[in-house]
Amino acid sequence: MNLADCYRVLGLRSGASFAEIKASYRRLARQYHPDVNAGDQRAKEKFIELTAAYQQLLTAVQPQNQGAETAERSPQAAQSAASRPVKTRVVRRPPKVEMNPRLSEIEQRLKEQSYDQLQELLKHHRYPRAIALVEGLAQRIAHDPEVRQWQAIAYQRWGRHLIQLNQLDKARVYLKKALRTDPHNRSLWAEVERDFRTLEERY
Known part of the structure; x- marks a missing residue:
């Protein structure tokens, strides 16, 4: 989807604010x-x-309050800050997700943001929503082995939870x-x- 399509899907006009995007997504x-x-x-399918x-709009639209702190400074403080040399400090953190050279920059950022959201959903046992998220990501970013791994893990975690529910x-x-999604993953x-042993004991 291009950005215009993204706004349309969320029922918004092009150029809607970050707050409007967030509110519309939550409602829908x-x-x-x-x-x-x-x-x-x-x-x-609509949820996906x-x-x-x-997720795509989040990569393109910045919160409106970003930079508000700078705007609220007094003119003297802003002038003083502008006259000082800028020191850039690079903090290197280990990547949370693998870099895939086949992905565009927007797709890589979408992948990273989806990973954070997926971890939160799994942490709070919101498995159907986690599955919907990762299935949508797998459609958007096809043939990414890490995304396929996340999808398989979401299925496995939901399956284990269903055993506890006796379904x-x-x-x-x-x-x-x-297993079909990530058949070569030994840990999975x-x-x-x-889980299958536990399932057989329940029958």
Whole structure:
């Protein structure tokens, strides 16, 4: 999607503010969330589209209060600051996600932001929303092995949770989807085998 499409998906005019984008996404995400529309494929696809559009706009639109601190300084303070030499300090942090040279800069940033959001959703056991997020990301960034790994992990975690809820047939479906999504991941296979043993004990 280009930016105009992203605004359209969120029901906004082009050039809408960061706050308007955020508010519109929250409203529409509540309306089309998979938890609210269980079994509704069209709602799921709409939620995925909304999330992809929102993530892309976040990379292009800055919060309006960015730089507000500078604007509130007195003219004297601003002039004094401008006359001082600028010292740039580079802080190197280990990357949270792998750099994929096949991705554009916008796609790489989308991937990084989605990773943060995915970790929060998994942390709070919001598995259907985590799956919707990562499936949308996999559609937007195809053939990225790390994204495929995240997708498989989301399926596996949801499958394990379904076992705890005693929804055993549904759990089996998602555990199998995890293996199909990332079949060469040995760590994932070990976790899924453990889940299958637990599942068999429940039958």
